[in-house]
Amino acid sequence: MFIQTTYYQTTALEDWVTNFYIKLNIYLPQDINEDYIAREQKIFLHRKKIAPFYQVxxxxxxxxxxxxxxxxxxxxxxxxxxxxILRHSGNQGIMNKAFRELxxxxxxxxxxxAAxxxxxxxxxxxxDENVINQMVNMFKVTPELCEERLVQIKKGIGKSQKNTYALT
Known part of the structure; x- marks a missing residue:
């Protein structure tokens, strides 16, 4: 059984990510591919035994x-x-703490x-009682991230439904 998600109100960032994916023809969970995304954005993707970082x-x-x-x-x-790379500018090493935290x-x-x-x-x-495991398998990310996103989705649906019922 699926929860009705039509009540869910997206954030501007969620809309930004959705539009970004649609422009890349990414519609299904199995379409999300780091190599493809990097290639389409003209980003070199390296996998090495060193701490992660980005460079521009x-x-x-x-x-x-x-x-x-x-x-x-x-x-x-x-x-x-x-x-x-896509949304930020500046060197975090020299920017003020508040901007870096933002x-x-x-x-x-x-x-x-994005995940x-x-x-x-x-x-x-x-x-489904195994929703976290299903999300891990579907989206190929950690159970912790899946749980955070699931909580966020359910809160968003709950808030929107309360607001909808309050209006009627």
Whole structure:
């Protein structure tokens, strides 16, 4: 049984991610592919035994992912670094703390939305007792991220339904 998600109100960032994916013809969970996304965005994707980071130097844009991490964690790291390249500017090492924290807040949310985008919520059996495991298998990310996103989705549905019923 699926929960009705038509009441769910998206955030501007969720809409941004959905539009980004649609422009890349990413409609299904199995369409989400780091190599494809990087290639389409002209980002060099490197997998090495070093701490993850992103780089923008002139026209060069690159993401390095630590291959010592589990594969599902690597995907989350990719989304984190991708957010920095697509949405941020400046050198975090020299920017003020508040601005750096704002960018990190953005990357945390972007990672959740890119890993489990709004336009794919309908594929998630939200009432199933094994929903977290199904999400892990479907979206190839950690159970922790799936649980965070699931809580967020259910809260969003609950808030929107309360607001809808209050209006009628």
């Amino acid at each position: 130097v002139g026209k060069y844009r690159g993401i390095t992912i630590d291959i010592r991490e589990p594969i599902i964690k690597q995907r989350e790291i990719f989304f984190h670094e991708l957010c920095h 960018q990190e807040w953005d990357t945390k949310h972007f990672t959740k939305y 489990i985008p709004h336009h794919m919520i309908s594929y998630i059996p939200l009432n």
